Amino acid sequence: MATGRTHRPATRSRGIPEATVARLPLYLRALTALSERSVPTVSSEELAAAAGVNSAKLRKDFSYLGSYGTRGVGYDVEYLVYQISRELGLTQDWPVVIVGIGNLGAALANYGGFASRGFRVAALIDADPAMAGKPVAGIPVQHTDELEKIIQDDGVSIGVIATPAGAAQQVCDRLVAAGVTSILNFAPTVLNVPEGVDVRKVDLSIELQILAFHEQRKAGEEAAADTVVPPVAARKQQPSTDQGPDGDVPAVMPA
Amino acid sequence: MATGRTHRPATRSRGIPEATVARLPLYLRALTALSERSVPTVSSEELAAAAGVNSAKLRKDFSYLGSYGTRGVGYDVEYLVYQISRELGLTQDWPVVIVGIGNLGAALANYGGFASRGFRVAALIDADPAMAGKPVAGIPVQHTDELEKIIQDDGVSIGVIATPAGAAQQVCDRLVAAGVTSILNFAPTVLNVPEGVDVRKVDLSIELQILAFHEQRKAGEEAAADTVVPPVAARKQQPSTDQGPDGDVPAVMPA
DNA sequence: CCATCTTTGTGCACGCGTTCACAAAGACAT
DNA sequence: ATGTCTTTGTGAACGCGTGCACAAAGATGG
Numbered sequence: 001m002a003t004g005r006t007h008r009p010a011t012r013s014r015g016i017p018e019a020t021v022a023r024l025p026l027y028l029r030a031l032t033a034l035s036e037r038s039v040p041t042v043s044s045e046e047l048a049a050a051a052g053v054n055s056a057k058l059r060k061d062f063s064y065l066g067s068y069g070t071r072g073v074g075y076d077v078e079y080l081v082y083q084i085s086r087e088l089g090l091t092q093d094w095p096v097v098i099v100g101i102g103n104l105g106a107a108l109a110n111y112g113g114f115a116s117r118g119f120r121v122a123a124l125i126d127a128d129p130a131m132a133g134k135p136v137a138g139i140p141v142q143h144t145d146e147l148e149k150i151i152q153d154d155g156v157s158i159g160v161i162a163t164p165a166g167a168a169q170q171v172c173d174r175l176v177a178a179g180v181t182s183i184l185n186f187a188p189t190v191l192n193v194p195e196g197v198d199v200r201k202v203d204l205s206i207e208l209q210i211l212a213f214h215e216q217r218k219a220g221e222e223a224a225a226d227t228v229v230p231p232v233a234a235r236k237q238q239p240s241t242d243q244g245p246d247g248d249v250p251a252v253m254p255a
Numbered sequence: 256m257a258t259g260r261t262h263r264p265a266t267r268s269r270g271i272p273e274a275t276v277a278r279l280p281l282y283l284r285a286l287t288a289l290s291e292r293s294v295p296t297v298s299s300e301e302l303a304a305a306a307g308v309n310s311a312k313l314r315k316d317f318s319y320l321g322s323y324g325t326r327g328v329g330y331d332v333e334y335l336v337y338q339i340s341r342e343l344g345l346t347q348d349w350p351v352v353i354v355g356i357g358n359l360g361a362a363l364a365n366y367g368g369f370a371s372r373g374f375r376v377a378a379l380i381d382a383d384p385a386m387a388g389k390p391v392a393g394i395p396v397q398h399t400d401e402l403e404k405i406i407q408d409d410g411v412s413i414g415v416i417a418t419p420a421g422a423a424q425q426v427c428d429r430l431v432a433a434g435v436t437s438i439l440n441f442a443p444t445v446l447n448v449p450e451g452v453d454v455r456k457v458d459l460s461i462e463l464q465i466l467a468f469h470e471q472r473k474a475g476e477e478a479a480a481d482t483v484v485p486p487v488a489a490r491k492q493q494p495s496t497d498q499g500p501d502g503d504v505p506a507v508m509p510a
Numbered sequence: 511c512c513a514t515c516t517t518t519g520t521g522c523a524c525g526c527g528t529t530c531a532c533a534a535a536g537a538c539a540t
Numbered sequence: 541a542t543g544t545c546t547t548t549g550t551g552a553a554c555g556c557g558t559g560c561a562c563a564a565a566g567a568t569g570g
Contacts, residue, residue, distance in 0.1 A: 022465055024468070060529090060549080067548085072546045088464050103358075208349075209280040212349055299518070309559065311560070318520070325565090327565075
């Protein structure tokens with residue numbers, strides 16, 4: 001991602017930092033909630049609180065999209081919902097295929113958050129012939145043999161891999177060869193893909209390990225309370241909008 | 256580095272950058288695979304390729320743990336597996352409770368990656384009385400009423416929330432009140448927690464939206480192929496170790 | 511014991527992302 | 541109109557993370 005950067009009409013997209021893009025869905029969710037409550041406008045302060053971020057950061061994020069706020073008033077909820085949706089490409093239909101209909105694949109298929117955001121499950125695919133035809137979430141599972149045909153017929157560009165680790169790379173290769181250019185990988189493997197294909201991974205095991213690290217650290221400090229730092233015990237019970245030690249990575253949202 | 260080193264047993268933990276911690280599980284996975292193949296040593300170059308990262312980054316990451324490599328040779332696989340496991344706190348047992356046994360909760364319960372890394376499912380909890388007693392992944396589901404007792408009896412410090420968004424904050428509050436200090440949240444909500452409690456979130460919807468953004472950007476550039484930049488068409492089919500537009504966030508690993 | 515070759519560990523510079531702090535913009539009341 | 545008050549949009553400083561490039565460490569062979 002550093003090829004020709006010299007000129008180019010600043011597709012604007014390039015102008016939006018990756019970190020900002022990752023937060024837009026968060027804002028969109030908060031805004032949608034406000035919209036449903038018929039709230040007409042929000043200040044950056046309020047919206048930031050709802051999304052769990054810093055208000056200055058939120059304003060800067062929005063500034064990349066343009067000047068959609070009104071000083072002294074705030075942001076128009078409906079307008080902002082539309083602008084962010086458009087920026088994220090959610091105003092169009094995105095057919096998605098899910099490969100690997102095990103426990104997780106089924107959970108994803110049943111997940112209601114798909115349709116609500118422009119995503120449509122075009123097909124469920126599994127390698128097990130016994131699964132073929134069996135309906136999951138109202139959609140009949142199809143065999144892997146159909147993969148290429150489905151992708152091409154429906155113009156699918158986003159694929160979700162929920163197979164065992166061993167099958168992931170192979171499935172990935174077939175998806176890419178058939179035309180998929182964005183992959184959400186749930187399998188615990190590093191996927192090799194050609195340039196131009198985006199891969200995002202979601203890994204439960206890694207998340208747990210990171211939590212374990214911090215948990216151990218807390219326990220250690222508590223036990224060997226040697227320094228002047230007050231032990232974690234003195235923590236207050238009021239909500240603190242603390243969103244973990246990092247403060248970046250995306251979030252989830254199943255059933 | 257900076258702070259410690261002067262004296263203090265180098266709680267070391269604080270010295271490890273968050274970004275590095277997030278990559279340790281990745282290295283551990285790659286190392287475990289090598290270990291199973293009885294490979295005695297690896298160079299930073301090889302391991303980096305397997306983990307999908309830059310070799311310099313990997314070496315710097317390991318340097319935070321100590322000098323565990325041998326110049327001219329590489330790293331001892333077994334030794335490194337042990338050191339990273341210990342650093343991440345995986346040498347001890349971590350009882351985990353999963354709250355919300357819907358499709359996703361069941362998928363998580365069935366996920367084999369738990370036990371393999373020091374995590375143990377202490378209990379499955381659901382608010383639906385009809386679920387009570389019903390075995391999922393060989394473990395009987397218990398009612399929410401038992402939550403506090405289970406957490407205290409088993410000394411659970413890590414909780415997984417797989418409930419609908421509406422119930423998440425309430426469940427979170429109860430988990431925290433009962434003693435949980437690390438939460439993995441799958442519900443599409445911003446959780447408010449007291450200081451000292453870590454929250455990590457996994458959000459499928461957000462991941463898909465980020466992919467959609469990039470997908471749209473690609474489509475746009477392709478259509479308006481105005482500049483000198485070669486269209487995505489000329490992409491090569493060889494694996495490029497390209498891991499998406501970002502290059503940071505963790506990975507997944509279900510069934 | 512010395513020379514050579516490999517690979518680590520890290521100093522350094524660069525760039526992105528975050529946050530502060532404030533000027534400018536606009537609403538609203540008088 | 542004019543003044544006041546609220547809230548945006550952003551310039552600038554700071555800190556973290558990344559990657560280069562190389563010196564030092566150690567293995568290996570003669």
